[in-house]
Amino acid sequence: MNDINAINALPTVECDNVIIVDADFADRVAFDLIVNFERMLGRRIPNADMALWLECLALDGGVREGAQQTQVVFVHSQGKKKMDYFNPGGLEEDLNGKAFSGKFGEFVLNAYAEQDIVDRGQLLTDMVRLCAAAKEVKRLVIVPSEEQFDDLRHALRKVDAEKHITLLAMQPMPGGNFRQEILGYSLMCAMGIQADELQ
Secondary structure (H helix, E strand, C coil): CCCHHHHHHHHHCCCCEEEEEEHHHHHHHHHHHHHHHHHHHCCCCCCEEHHHHHHHHHHHCCCCCCCCEEEEEEEECCCCCECCCEECCEHHHHHCCCEEEECCEEEEEEEEECECCECHHHHHHHHHHHHHHCCCCCEEEEECCHHHHHHHHHHCCCCCCCCEEEEEECCCCCCCCCEEEEHHHHHHHHCCCCHHHHC
8 A cells, every 4th residue: 555656546535634644743743742831831741632633634625524534644754653743653664554533524544755856855746736636625724844845836826716715824824826824723722721821
């Protein structure tokens, strides 16, 4: 399931919602938030609850409560076996090929490692292109690293205006044929950080 040809199957999934995550980047951001908020709030911050975080991402991307399916794709470097600051976080052991259900429907999870012929950034961009072109996909949520932004902006330049595409980053990025949300808010929610603690 984790070879490069597997991405060709993704757009054929009859699924309205797709979330594509750069797992290495998301894990790095989660670590930074844990370190900073532990210092700021003077308490231990737990790892992000993976299921809650994915539901928050879906909500940021326009998904509403109801019976539906969301395909979640984690793209990661070859050496990365685990998202250390998420629970559960094992990319192959805990997440790949698994699913869970909640008030936003069923989330089907898959993990894809970069290959020698295509790095993580290119793999993520290729998956975004495939999903953006798939008629079945109506909502696409992307969590890329900052280095991938220019490629994604180019890849999404001519996407159908009816597609609801949301990119999550730690700070607003200029331009792009998509909506933007701040990644930190969903992670804070998944780590149990309350708004009133920050006042």
